[in-house]
Every structure is written in structure tokens, then in C-alpha cells.
Amino acid sequence: MVLELHVWGPAFSLPSIDPKCLAAIAYFSQAVPKDAWVLVASSDPSVSPTNELPALKNGPTWVSQFRNIVDYLRQYSDGAWDLDSNLNALETADNTAFSSFLESRAQPLIDLSLYVSSQNYWQCTSPAYGDLLQWPNQWLLPPRIHSAAKARTAHLGLSALDLDAMEDQRKRDHSAAVAAGKIPANFIQRPRDTVSKLLGRTSHQSQFRLEALTGELFEPLEAMLGGKDYLVTADRPTSLDCLATGYLALALVPELTFPWLRDAMKSKAHSLTAYTQRMRHKCYGTAAVKVADAYPSLSPSPSPSHLPWQTPERARLATVGYTLINSLADNTPILSSIRAQNRLRQAVESSKADLSDVEREALAKHATGMKKDVLVSVAAAVGGVVALLGYMVQTGFFSHEGEEEYEEEEEEYEEEPLEIEVGEAPDAFGVMGL
Known part of the structure; x- marks a missing residue:
């Protein structure tokens, strides 16, 4: 049976826009025979039961996440498709430790x-997702991925890179100043800054922080590589090399508006830069990967590819409806909390979750706390509605005031009985002079 590797589709001349998908593609290209697998740019996490990519499909079996896919291939092939099979104990430890370090x-x-x-996202990344995704995912998934990335990096204190957030904060400060009477209301706002100007003028701390973060990644890998062709061994790639290729290729290859990460890599890690280019060509081919390459059956004259692409199935109406319903549920306050709690509970209870007893207990308590918070929110909302209705009833909001006023008006305008005063009739005889 042919294995199906489902991934996010091509972008930036690479076969995927996601580093873990690139790592999985690199591993398959080096470990699995080309006729034993196909590459499917589904670009839709909902195809996998775990709702994440990369995902490996083998008949009814689905496996997601890079490390789980590597373990599954080793078991499925009885060790034949294991790039780490010949590592000694020290090399295995280095391979595991640096894989965690790299991620x-x-x-x-x-x-x-x-x-x-912001400049990179709106001018490069967002259009790349637009080329990959079908309706309605092209409107739903990029904002979700964008928000998740910002949340993952919020602790780094590099909000100066996010011009949208900086601009919103500047507008709020400006409005507050106007309200306080500190500056005239007709003050002309300055145009939006570019990242380079913003960092050059006000964010020296951010520059230093970026220098430290890039140095923490590139310098240890540069030292580990040394003069070897690969990170762990001298003559053959391992799973660490595939994982490194996925991340480092996305740091080096994309032509971005503000290529600060690529510039840092080229200046700090010359050997690592050459290694990334060499591994990229070895795993993905020397030709730049285009979006059309991922859909060979839809192209009138598909060009030969280094990778075994297979055109993904068209989204069915049921799938589109399911996506819309899930998106609506995830953006509804109470429902989103319930769904998050359910997903966390399922992850904790899953037999595939590599968690210790302490971690399981801590996550179970967290899930229980989330459930209590949801119940408190629901109770507060119901209580607020009941209190509002009670107040409206007490104040007579629902009384028949209109009908009473109408009845009063009817009583005022009710016709009174017509009274006619009949005078004494003239004396006919007197008139006649009788």
C-alpha cells in the first residue's frame, strides 16, 4: 500500500510553507523509496483526525507530528526506513537533544x-497562503495561524516587529491625548513607519534581542556541524538533519521584504548556510518548487518533479460545511472554551500522548479548571439575563400601558347624551289676535 504524506503546500520555492512539513518531506525523500509514498498538498488540517499537518495516512491509520511519523516508519518497515538505526549511544543522545533544541x-x-x-506577513506570507488554500479556508486559516504565531512569541518582547499592533497602540495613545486635551484634536498623524525605521529609531532593545535569539540558534548548530557534511555523522543524514533542513530552509530561502533572519544566518553561520542549501537540493531537488507542481493532474503539461506529488481531492460540500461550523464554534465565546477543554481532555487521555503521571495530573486539573470556568460563565450569563428580565417586569416594562392609554382616550372622547331644551310653543291664539 502506498503511503500518503499530507502537508501544507508549496511556498517560497519550497515544497511546503510549514517547517515540520518540510522536515517530514525531507525524511521521506531520504528514507522511503520513491514508489512507496506520495506527497499530497492538502493544505487542510481537517483531513487528519488530529487536525494537524504533517499527517501520514496508511489505509485507515493516521499519524501526525514529525517525531510520531518517524517512529511509525521505523516500526512499519522493521527498521528499513530508519535514518537513525546506525547511531551509537552518544550520537543518539545528541540527535535527540539537538532535535528538541532546534524546535x-x-x-x-x-x-x-x-x-x-508585519511587512513580511502582509506582503509575502499571507499571499502565499492565498495561493494554496481554497474557499473558505483562505479566509479562515491564515488569521488563525497568524494569531497563534503571535501568541507563541508574545513572551519574547518583540512587539516592535508587529507594525499593526504598534500602529493600533499609537492611535490609542493619540486618542487618549486628544481626550485629555494635551494636543489639538486636528493634529495631523504621521504616516505608518516601516519596520527598519521603527527599529532604527526606537527599538535598539529589540535589535539586541533579535541578535541574541539568532545567535542562540545558529552558533551551536554551526559548532556542531564543524567540517562535517551532516550534523551528527560525517557520511549520512539523520532525522536531525531532516528537521534542521525544514526549519533552516524557511529561514534562508524565502525572499522577504524584511529578511533579517536570513541576513543573520548568512553573517553568523557560513558553514550552516552552505549545509542548508546542500540539504535543500538533496531533499527537494535543485529546481524551485511551484504551487502548480503540487497539482500535476490539473496542469496541462506538468514538469518532472523530484518529489512524488499527487493532486489532492477536491473539497466536498460536507467538508466545507464542517469547516464553516467549526470556525463559527471556535469564534463563539462559550463554545470555543468548551471545545478547547474537550480537545485538551482528549489529548491527556490519549494513549499516544507521551506524558508522565505528573504531567497528566497537572493537565487534568487544568482541564477541570477550564470546565469550571465555562460553567461559571454560563451561569453568570443566565443570571444576568434573568435579572434583566426581572427588572423589566418590576418596572412595568411589559405592562399594557398602550392599551390602558387607548382605553382612557376612548372614555374621554365618548359621546355624551344629546340634550335638547324644548322651549314653550308660541301662543297661536295670541298671534292670531284672538
Whole structure:
């Protein structure tokens, strides 16, 4: 049976816009025979039961996340498709440790570069998603991914990269100043700043922080690479090399409006830069990947590709409706909390979750706390509505005031009985002079 690897589609001349999808593609290209798998740019997390990409489909079986996919391939092939099979104990430890290090250090930088940096997001990343997604996902998924990336990097204190947030804050400060009478209301606002001007004028601390973050990622990897062709071994790639290729390719290859991450990589890690280019060509081919390459059956003259692309199925009406309903539920205050609590509980109870007893207990308590918060919110909302209705009844808001006034007006305008005073009739005889 042919394995199906479902991923986010091509962008920036790479076969995927997501680093973990790129890592999974790199692993398949190096470990799995080309006739044993196909690459599907579904670009829709809902195709997977876990609602995430990359996802491997083998008949009725679905496996998601890079590390889980690597483990599944090792078990499925009895070790034949395991790039880490020949590592000794020390190399295995380095492979595991640096994989965790890479994900924890590289993901925030990718988020900052492609999503938090406003110029890069609106001019490069958002249009790339527009080319990949079908309706209605092209309107629903990018804002969700954008918000998630900003939330993941909020603790880094680099909001200066987010010009939208900076502009909104400046407008709020301006409005507050006008309201306080500090400046005239007709004060002419300055035009929006560019990232370079903003960082150059007010954000030296942000520049130093970016320098530190990029150094924490590139310098240890540069030292680990040394003069070798690969990170762990000298003669063959491992799962760490595939994971590094996914993240580092998204740092180096995209042509962005504000390429601060690529510039930092080129200036701080010359060997790592050459290694990334070499691994990119080895895993994805030397030709730039286009969006049309992911849909060979829809192209009149598809060009030969280094990767075994298979055209994804068209979205069915039921799938579109399911997506719309889920989006509506996730944006409804109470329903979104309930769904988040359910997803967390399912993740904790899952047998595939690699969690200790302490972690399971802590997450279970957190899920219970979320449920209590939801119930309190529902009770508060119901109580508020009941109190409002009670107040309206007490004040006579629902009384028949209109009918009473109408009845009073009817009584006022009711016709009174007509009284006619009949005078004494003239003396006919007197008139006649009788």
C-alpha cells in the first residue's frame, strides 16, 4: 500500500510553507523509496483526525507530528526506513537533544520572521497562503495561524516587529491625548513607519534581542556541524538533519521584504548556510518548487518533479460545511472554551500522548479548571439575563400601558347624551289676535 504524506503546500520555492512539513518531506525523500509514498498538498488540517499537518495516512491509520511519523516508519518497515538505526549511544543522545533544541529555538524565529513581522506577513506570507488554500479556508486559516504565531512569541518582547499592533497602540495613545486635551484634536498623524525605521529609531532593545535569539540558534548548530557534511555523522543524514533542513530552509530561502533572519544566518553561520542549501537540493531537488507542481493532474503539461506529488481531492460540500461550523464554534465565546477543554481532555487521555503521571495530573486539573470556568460563565450569563428580565417586569416594562392609554382616550372622547331644551310653543291664539 502506498503511503500518503499530507502537508501544507508549496511556498517560497519550497515544497511546503510549514517547517515540520518540510522536515517530514525531507525524511521521506531520504528514507522511503520513491514508489512507496506520495506527497499530497492538502493544505487542510481537517483531513487528519488530529487536525494537524504533517499527517501520514496508511489505509485507515493516521499519524501526525514529525517525531510520531518517524517512529511509525521505523516500526512499519522493521527498521528499513530508519535514518537513525546506525547511531551509537552518544550520537543518539545528541540527535535527540539537538532535535528538541532546534524546535524550541527555531520555531519562534520562524514565527517572528514570517508572521509577526508585519511587512513580511502582509506582503509575502499571507499571499502565499492565498495561493494554496481554497474557499473558505483562505479566509479562515491564515488569521488563525497568524494569531497563534503571535501568541507563541508574545513572551519574547518583540512587539516592535508587529507594525499593526504598534500602529493600533499609537492611535490609542493619540486618542487618549486628544481626550485629555494635551494636543489639538486636528493634529495631523504621521504616516505608518516601516519596520527598519521603527527599529532604527526606537527599538535598539529589540535589535539586541533579535541578535541574541539568532545567535542562540545558529552558533551551536554551526559548532556542531564543524567540517562535517551532516550534523551528527560525517557520511549520512539523520532525522536531525531532516528537521534542521525544514526549519533552516524557511529561514534562508524565502525572499522577504524584511529578511533579517536570513541576513543573520548568512553573517553568523557560513558553514550552516552552505549545509542548508546542500540539504535543500538533496531533499527537494535543485529546481524551485511551484504551487502548480503540487497539482500535476490539473496542469496541462506538468514538469518532472523530484518529489512524488499527487493532486489532492477536491473539497466536498460536507467538508466545507464542517469547516464553516467549526470556525463559527471556535469564534463563539462559550463554545470555543468548551471545545478547547474537550480537545485538551482528549489529548491527556490519549494513549499516544507521551506524558508522565505528573504531567497528566497537572493537565487534568487544568482541564477541570477550564470546565469550571465555562460553567461559571454560563451561569453568570443566565443570571444576568434573568435579572434583566426581572427588572423589566418590576418596572412595568411589559405592562399594557398602550392599551390602558387607548382605553382612557376612548372614555374621554365618548359621546355624551344629546340634550335638547324644548322651549314653550308660541301662543297661536295670541298671534292670531284672538
